[in-house]
Amino acid sequence: MMKNKYGKIAMDGLIFNNPTFMLVLGTCPTLGLISSASSAAGMGLTVVVILTLSNILISAFRKIIPNEVRIPAYIVIIATLVTLARMVMQKFIPDLYDSLGGFLALIVVNCIILGRAEAFANKHTVLESAVDGLSTGLGFTAALTIMGVVCEFLGSGSLFGAKIMDFSIGLFATPAGSFIIYGLSIALFTYVLGTITRYRRVKSLKLSRENLLDGGALAEASAPAAPAAAEIKEAE
């Protein structure tokens, strides 16, 4: 039961409520950074850390923070975490810090982080919020990295900075190209998810119909027995 609950939260964050493909949140860094796979992955991993920590802190303080000032309180907590992340990255990962540029500071106003704080963390326990933050962040990272790989391959003919081919389409190295890839990815993801959901529904319907038929056969099998019993009774 407990495992099921956390599994469901994790699957929601990763797939069924994927922040990029299903909720279409965090569009600004998505369009700005997916023309490079390494930048996209770096941004995603930074969001994982900040989202998990902010969910944990907001969930831990949810009973202390008055409802009227919850949004400013959340913003202060998130801004502090983002500033901390910037300091740590500037000190230990300067290359990634430089590559993310202004988008790193913009994580403060990322709708995914504030959205999860408001929709999930302030209503659930610390552990559940941590799982939600981690899975939602990983869902965001996976989406950004996949699109980053496609955009970089088409736009620059390289993968994670390594040159693969000389041919490239310049459009895909720009946010306009990223927008096209983003739209196509959403369409593909929704189609695949819809197909899987339909398949599972059909399977469960088939199963329930078979169960019904089995029940009907049993009923039919037991039906002649009833008159026989009546006959016995009449004979008595």
Next chain:
Amino acid sequence: MTAKQFFKSKAFKCIVTLLAILLVCGVMLTICNALFFVSAEEKLQRAISKIYGEEVEYNIAEPDSSVTLTSSRVEEVYEITTYEGDYLLKVTGFEGYSGGTVTCWVLANVSDGVKIKKITIDSNVNQSFIWKVSDGALQTLVGKQDAAGFEKFDMDGIKTGASYSMGAISNAANGALEYVKAKYAAASAYLFRGAECAIVLQGGNA
């Protein structure tokens, strides 16, 4: 509302909670800022290891404000003693994207005319797409000898996707070349001429 009622009210609780959160966050950030502060010395060491891949010896030189540069500003100058004729300059190029700047480390050499040996990006202001400036684009500036030899946005056909940032970088490179030419090239030429004279004199004596 009496003072007692105010202290028991929800408004007071809200103010106290927000102030407490602000205080805790402020203290934490202050401590972390002290812990993770990247000093100018550390930045210089990072630039040197990026450029040379090894530790080198250098002398610090004061930037000369009498050398006038229009689109850039020389922040720091180091004379590399390990490699003769090498000068490492930290230069800020203006007129970047959205009026911002790009600060670069430019390694110039004066042994065979003034030319750029290497250039790396240190920091930037308001350059959202600076990550698009690849090493390949920076390589187009290496080996250039004449500040007029490369103009803004003309990067040997390389399209970065960050034209304004690249413009600020080329301004920084131009500034470094102009500065080194004005400050060190003349002295260097004089030094080499002096050396030639010494050789001639030595030959004469022999």
